[in-house]
Amino acid sequence: MAESRENVTNAVAGDIIGVYDTGTYQVGDTLTVGKNKFEFEPLPTFTPEIFMKVSAKNVMKQKSFHKGIEQLVQEGAIQLYKNYQTGEYMLGAVGQLQFEVFKHRMEGEYNAEVVMSPMGKKTVRWIKPEDLDERMSSSRNILAKDRFDQPVFLFENDFALRWFTDKYPDVELEEKM
Incomplete structure (x- = not known):
């Protein structure tokens, strides 16, 4: 691990620097100078179980x-x-x-x-905000918001998910984050 620290005004590719952050940056962000713009694939996320x-x-x-x-x-x-x-x-x-x-x-x-x-809830699915009706929540699922304030259902099990999709066939649920 780092044994020393020093202030720098310039950094080059490969340098590891620390930046004071007030919440602007997130893990995986890339900093560049000028109008050069780099876009990388987002870091992988996994649906919790x-x-x-x-x-x-x-x-x-x-x-x-x-x-x-x-x-x-x-x-x-x-x-x-x-x-x-x-x-x-x-x-x-x-x-x-x-x-x-x-x-x-x-x-x-x-x-x-x-x-x-x-908790016994193990199957998570996201729902489009425009499709959401709070009455869709039942004893077999929990209606929640993720960290981005997107609505999500936590289903008790796969049976509860199938029951929901049968009851609301026009509602599209997504398995993604």
């Missing part, structure tokens, strides 16, 4: 909790969803280890202990 509800253990640590979640979600460490009806935060991951890393980092880096409880 397991979910947990998450909240701050100590209500007095809400600021640290929110800062930590925002940063870790931006880094891609975990995916965040917010329940439309209750406002509860829900995390999505591909594997259990992501939750353990999330909890460890929240406690170690942001001094925010978290309470996490497993």
Whole structure:
């Protein structure tokens, strides 16, 4: 790891630099000078398969909790969803280890202990905002928003997804992020 740091005014391809960020940049952004524009394929994202509800253990640590979640979600460490009806935060991951890393980092880096409880919702699908009707939510799915405020359903299982698509044949659900 880096043993020293120094201020620089110029950097060339291959240099690793740190930039003070007020939230403008995201993981994978490329900085250039002038009108040169580079476009790369976006970093891959994976549709989560397991979910947990998450909240701050100590209500007095809400600021640290929110800062930590925002940063870790931006880094891609975990995916965040917010329940439309209750406002509860829900995390999505591909594997259990992501939750353990999330909890460890929240406690170690942001001094925010978290309470996490497993959910049975495992099948996620995005819905176009214009197709959304909050009455589509049922006991077999949860209507939520992703980190970009896009509506998403968390289905209990594949049967619940099939039931939904049979009931609403004109509604197009997407498996993508």
